[in-house]
Amino acid sequence: EPEVTQTPSHQVTQMGQEVILRCVPISNHLYFYWYRQILGQKVEFLVSFYNNEISEKSEIFDDQFSVERPDGSNFTLKIRSTKLEDSAMYFCASTLTASTDTQYFGPGTRLTVL
Amino acid sequence: KQEVTQIPAALSVPEGENLVLNCSFTDSAIYNLQWFRQDPGKGLTSLLLIQSSQREQTSGRLNASLDKSSGRSTLYIAASQPGDSATYLCAVRPNSNYQLIWGAGTKLIIKP
Numbered sequence: 447e448p449e450v451t452q453t454p455s456h457q458v459t460q461m462g463q464e465v466i467l468r469c470v471p472i473s474n475h476l477y478f479y480w481y482r483q484i485l486g487q488k489v490e491f492l493v494s495f496y497n498n499e500i501s502e503k504s505e506i507f508d509d510q511f512s513v514e515r516p517d518g519s520n521f522t523l524k525i526r527s528t529k530l531e532d533s534a535m536y537f538c539a540s541t542l543t544a545s546t547d548t549q550y551f552g553p554g555t556r557l558t559v560l
Numbered sequence: 561k562q563e564v565t566q567i568p569a570a571l572s573v574p575e576g577e578n579l580v581l582n583c584s585f586t587d588s589a590i591y592n593l594q595w596f597r598q599d600p601g602k603g604l605t606s607l608l609l610i611q612s613s614q615r616e617q618t619s620g621r622l623n624a625s626l627d628k629s630s631g632r633s634t635l636y637i638a639a640s641q642p643g644d645s646a647t648y649l650c651a652v653r654p655n656s657n658y659q660l661i662w663g664a665g666t667k668l669i670i671k672p
Contacts, residue, residue, distance in 0.1 A: 477658065479658070479659070479660075481660075487664075488662045488663070488664050488665075489604070489649065489651070489660075489662040490662070491659035491660060491661070494658035494659060496658075501658055502657060502658045502659060504659070537603065537604060539604075544658055547609075548594060548606045548609045549594065549606070549660060550606060551596075551603050551604040551605070551606070552603060553602065553603035554602070554603045554604075556601075
């Protein structure tokens, strides 16, 4: 069964460094998402992406963050100048359509900022 | 602003019992509602998706219902097993957005 994959599974970085989290969505899906979950808190939406542009973003997704689909398979989340409070589990998801489909999630990347 | 609430926050029951998890949302203008399972330190596994026009969905021992007008959904788990122990999350997709808005989850423990 097709699945969303994410790398790395765990990333440790120093405060102020840049990190890139990588995702490979399900191959025929057209809509891509990033969510994060800070330990003990709710899952929060960051951004959705369709047709090579951002379709929606939350208040969390400020200039520190960017997304890119550099090729036909990868979808990346870049976090510039990381802060301690960026430590969280970051989940990538994808769907075939925007409105009616199940969002399929990857296993997540645990980001630890020291 | 859409808010999603799940009650109870935690539930511990003996193996074999049938149980109900609750999810409520404040704005009935939704495309769909999804139930997910999350194991400790792991990803989010989709269990069931209910479209706004549907009343329920079933998958194996799981049955999810949706009452959009009252802003409620329930997840019914029949004949619970220790392997069902996990955190169960519900999330709604508002009409006007692409995102999912999440509840805090119900942590379920099934005792052998």
